[in-house]
Amino acid sequence: MSDHVTSPSEVLRFADADEVARAAADAFVEAVVAAQRERVQAHVVLTGGGTGIAMLEHVRRNQGAIDWSAVNVYFGDERFLPPGDGERNEVQARAALLDHVPLDPARIHTMPALGEDGCSTPAESAQRYAEILAAHSPDGTVPQFDVHLLGMGGEGHINSLFPHTDAVRESARLVVGVEDSPKPPPARVTLTLPAVRRARQVWFLVAGAAKAEAVAAAVGGAEPEEFPAAGARGTERTVWFVDAEAAAQLPS
Numbered sequence: 251m252s253d254h255v256t257s258p259s260e261v262l263r264f265a266d267a268d269e270v271a272r273a274a275a276d277a278f279v280e281a282v283v284a285a286q287r288e289r290v291q292a293h294v295v296l297t298g299g300g301t302g303i304a305m306l307e308h309v310r311r312n313q314g315a316i317d318w319s320a321v322n323v324y325f326g327d328e329r330f331l332p333p334g335d336g337e338r339n340e341v342q343a344r345a346a347l348l349d350h351v352p353l354d355p356a357r358i359h360t361m362p363a364l365g366e367d368g369c370s371t372p373a374e375s376a377q378r379y380a381e382i383l384a385a386h387s388p389d390g391t392v393p394q395f396d397v398h399l400l401g402m403g404g405e406g407h408i409n410s411l412f413p414h415t416d417a418v419r420e421s422a423r424l425v426v427g428v429e430d431s432p433k434p435p436p437a438r439v440t441l442t443l444p445a446v447r448r449a450r451q452v453w454f455l456v457a458g459a460a461k462a463e464a465v466a467a468a469v470g471g472a473e474p475e476e477f478p479a480a481g482a483r484g485t486e487r488t489v490w491f492v493d494a495e496a497a498a499q500l501p502s
C-alpha cells in the first residue's frame with residue numbers, strides 16, 4: 251500500500267442499477283460544486299462500464315450548479331483502440347455527457363488512442379498520459395483528483411487492473427499499459443492503485459448479482475492482488491454505491 255492517508259469504506263445501498271446511477275450522479279454534482287466553491291477548479295476521473303456511463307447520462311439531465319468551464323476531466327482507464335472507436339470509454343463518455351455540456355475541450359484529458367500522438371502500443375500511451383497528468387499536477391505526479399469514479403468487474407477489477415497481474419501489483423508508475431486484459435479488448439491503458447489512492451474521494455458504482463462476491467471481499471479488506479477493488483481508497487472518502495443484488499453478500 252502507499253504511504254498516502256486512506257479512508258474507511260462507506261456503503262450506500264440502492265434498490266437497483268438505475269437508482270445507483272441516479273444517486274451517484276446527484277452526489278457527483280454536489281461534489282463538483284463543493285470542490286469549485288473551495289478550490290475553483292474541480293478535477294474528476296471518469297470510468298467506463300455500464301453503471302459509470304449511465305451515471306453520466308443522469309448528470310447530463312440534472313447538472314445542478316456545476317461551472318463546466320472549471321471542470322477538468324481525466325480517465326481511469328481506456329481501451330487502446332483507434333480514435334473514435336465506440337468501445338473506447340472516452341467515446342462513450344462524450345456521447346453520454348461530455349459532448350452536451352460547455353466543457354473547455356482543453357480540459358478533457360483523454361488517454362492517447364492507437365495511432366494518436368505517435369502511440370502504437372499501450373505502454374507508449376501510458377507514458378504519454380503520465381506526462382499529461384504530471385503537467386497538470388501540483389507536484390509532478392497526478393492532479394489533485396476530487397473524485398475518482400470506478401466501475402468494478404465481477405472478479406473485482408477496477409480501471410484495467412485485473413487480479414494477479416503486473417498492473418495491479420505496480421507500486422511505482424502511475425499509469426501503465428496492459429497487453430493481455432482478460433476482458434476484451436486485450437490492449438488497455440490504466441491508472442494504477444498508487445494513482446487512484448491519491449484521489450480525495452474514490453467512488454465505486456456497482457450493480458448486479460455477478461458483483462456480490464467481489465463487493466463483499468473488497469469491502470471486507472481482501473488482498474488487492476486477489477480483488478483489485480480492495481486496494482482503491484480515497485484520502486478523504488471511499489464510497490460504495492451498490493444495488494441490492496451487489497450488496498447481497500455484505501453483512502446487513
Ligand SMILES: O=C1O[C@H](COP(=O)(O)O)[C@@H](O)[C@H](O)[C@H]1O
Pocket residue numbers: 297298299300301302327328329339400401402403404407408409410433
Ligand atoms: O472494462 C471495463 O470494465 C469496468 C467495469 O465495467 P462494468 O460494465 O462491469 O461496470 C469499467 O469500470 C472499466 O472502466 C472498463 O474499462
